[in-house]
Amino acid sequence: MDELNSPVRRPRRLPPLSSLRAFEAAAAHLSFQRAAAELSVTPTAISHQVRGLESTLGQPLFRRLTRQLALTPAGLRLFHGLREGFDMLEAGVHALRERSASDTVTLTTNTAFAAKWVLPRMAAFRAACPGIELRLHASDLLVDLTRGDADLAIRSGSGGWPGLVTAELMAERYAPVCSPLLGLKRVQDLPKHRLIHSDWQPQARAPAVWSRWFEEAGIAASKSRTTRAASGLSFSDETHALLATLAGHGVALLSLTLCAEELRSGALLQPFGPALATGSYFLTAAEGREREPAVRAVWQWIAGQAGLRVRPAG
Structure with a gap:
């Protein structure tokens, strides 16, 4: 026996x-x-x-x-x-x-993406990967994956980072978003409302800022509009800008990915365009790390949550 x-x-x-x-x-x-x-x-x-x-x-x-x-x-x-x-x-x-x-995987990403995309999916992750502990490192500062500071990262940008394998998860676009309580429907009425700003990292190649939006919308710059674009509410964290927008404090350029749930529910609306392209979100790992079983399992889960069947590309 x-x-x-x-x-x-x-x-x-x-x-x-x-x-x-x-x-x-x-x-x-x-x-x-x-x-x-x-x-x-x-x-x-x-x-x-x-x-x-x-x-x-x-x-x-x-x-x-x-x-x-x-x-x-x-x-x-x-x-x-x-x-x-x-x-x-x-x-x-x-x-x-x-x-x-080896069954603990550290995922690093910016604070807004962690709060609005990763955290709401944690229950689904635990059900899909019960043997893996996922540690979430939320920071707007980049960590060195090649040095082992984290196992995986979700980064926004253009991809192609040396020493990393990447898979594109989703394109990112920013557009004017506001609470329906404002009653904003026409771009001509935008000057009547406070603009909400979010800080961007200095290395961002195509930041979604109001001056760029006015330019791509084909709205001529004027001294009064330039002054108004620079004023209003400003936040260092995009999630705080989202909360201010939900409260009806003004109009913000927000990620259509990160406020997708609020747009679906009607808590926020996108009254008009254009939407600004800022790059894409990429899933990344140091070369070779993506083949480790636990890291690979998290990689596949994230890709599935993004609606993709992807293989990492060098």
Whole structure:
């Protein structure tokens, strides 16, 4: 019968584990003092544990010479057995820790995408990948994937980053969005409303800012309009701009991806265009990391959530 499934198990008749550890360390060093340093106890404690083990076994394990220890034949046999057993135990624990670490995946992305796209899907992730712990690192600062600061990233831009494999998840567009409470329907009425701004990273190639929107909308610049575009409410975090827009505080250029749920529900509306292209969202990993089982599982789940069947491209 399989012992793992047996209701009857013979008790192990072993001396205390602490005494076996103390003896194995003392035998390896042939010194109570060095064994004590390894186990972070006192030499007296090691000596006491060894004497207790000798009493339990009914035979000496060491010959105590002047300033020196030597193993007896019985001690030598026990040492070899314990060393092999402890080595196997250590290897098993190490393998378990490695597996635990390999089943934890860190995903980094900007704060707005984390709040509006990743977090609402976390319950779906836990159901799809119950054996993987997903750690979400939300920051507008880029981390170094090649250095191992994170396992995966969702980044916006144009892709093609050196040392990374990428898969395009979705194109990103920004457009004027507002609460229906404002009653805004025509672009001609836009000057009557406060404009809401979000900060963009300095390295952004095509930021969605109001000055660019007026230019692409073909609306001629004027001193009053330029002044109004620069005024209004300004936020460093796009999620705060979204909340202000929901509250009816003005009109914002928002990501149509990140406010998709609010647009579907009618809490927000896009009264007119144009929509500004700002690049795409890309799923990225350091070259080679995408083949690791846990990382690959998260990669496939994210791609599926984006409605894609993708393979990473270098």
